Amino acid sequence: MPFQPNLPRIFFSKIGNQKLRTAIWTGVDKGFGKRTPLLFFNGIGANLEIAQLFADTFTGRDIITFDMPGIGGSPDPTFPYRPWWVAKAAKQILTDNGYHRVDVLGVSWGGGPAQQFAWQNKAMTRRLVLCATSPGWTMVPGNPKALSKMASPKRYIDRDFLKKNFETLYGDAAEHSGEFTVNMVPPSVKGYLFQLGAMMGWSSLPIARRIRARTLIIMGSKDHIVPPINGRILHALYRRSRLEIIDGAGHLFLLTRREETVDLIRDFFSEPEMPIPHAEPVEVPSVAASFVHANDSARAHA
Template sequence: MSDFHPNLPRIFFSKIGNQKLRTAIWSGADKGFGKRTPLLFFNGIGANLEIAQTFADTFTGRDIITFDMPGVGGSPDPTFLYRPWWVAKAAKQILIDNGYDKVDVLGVSWGGGAAQQFAWQNKDMTHRLILCATTTGVTMVPGNPKALSKMMSPKRYIDRDFLAKNFETLYGDAASEGVGEFSINMMPPSVKGYLFQLGAMVGWSSLPFIRRIRAKTLVIMGDKDHIVPVVNGRFLHMMLKRSRLKIIHGAGHLFLLTRRQETIDMIRDFFGEPEVHVDVEPVLLPSVKETYVGWHH
């Protein structure tokens, strides 16, 4: 749409102990449906907060809160090894500091682990939970070895040609559908940041507490996902007491981008909200543009 203006987030730093985390809040436009529950968004591994822009532009109506993990996007490198409980604790502090006491929680891939941890650690703050392309952790059924070997390195965030060439092998989504949307606001994580984020989930599993997550949960999976096979979603659905499972046929790991409208319709249906169709083109955010200028000088 030519007259479309993106809803740019307010970007600022949150201080969690000795660690600074770059935080973004998109302000929701109610669209005549009353005050909607804010949404806490946990991103995938190595993914900077700007990648959530097209989702925020399409999923209007509520405030969306997210933050860069240490060493990712604009957050400084980690000062210590951290675990999912710390990520959940940091998210809680960010929410409280910005006046939020109740949120819906959405986690994508790596962020799905953090979302489960948050929902268990902060039951009173969690209204509903959405888990996209994710698992119970170390107890997962692993994906395609070719895709997993490419996941061990942040190269796909650093080298756009590598991303384009390996997009389908990596994610299972057609490159033509996803590369542009994924890469337009992509900023490479530091190697330390990426490795610490990978390491945060080593040995972690939600199985010790998953049965005690009280929030109503929507599990969404793509049946062509090369990283997180669909069976993991079936297992999550079986373990979560109040859950429903949706499988997007023909979709890979990045269905939140490549099949965005379909995914958002599922989420709206789960929330019991009217549909708001917004046709958006991906836009390069000013914060990413500034970073590129910094790299080239």
């Protein structure tokens, strides 16, 4: 029987004057009951469908995520925003959909809003997982060759450019580029730049010691964007933290070393052991609709 992805319910959430395209993957009960829902903050420029492979592997709980303004299917931002606004928007999305206590996972750029959410919403946050991320503006920077290619969204627009520079960018082998690009939708230039600017001057140094949630920090030893020293800094900051460094992994280990990463997260959550389902990287139907939206937006602003 061919693999069938667990497709999310996708809809728009209204946060003030801004619409945010939102996705909820419904977890399956494997005899242990539904687990705590997982709030997922994605990386810079990454549309919500990129989380599909992770959602197909990490199947025991509801997963909630959303596109940042100007990313994926969300309209361009109407104003500059900061991590506190992203955390506030996430809380409204959760409460509007009946979620009042969650585990929180942040990847790369999303690690900043994840930490901000855990601080702003202490009672709502059970546990915190930080993948390939840093304390923000106070991070130890990565390889200049990789960082220079992060300044624009070209890697999302030109797939040949991404494949050619995949290992330089992320530290992961180029053979894994297809897993990343299969559900990739280019962000708008405005959306990407606003997202990049949202973290300017922000640091978790003043708040980390006051975050009560138990925290798992996972880093890749070959990450060219966020060197693993940043994970060690976070581990020193968080009172109740555990650090795991995946040997030989690059920045995208949540995709390229998915089973190993999921095992670490399940162990941290004290979930019972169970087989990890095999998931194929297949394009989900909502990607085509997102491309239509992105093209319409580009024509409207031409």
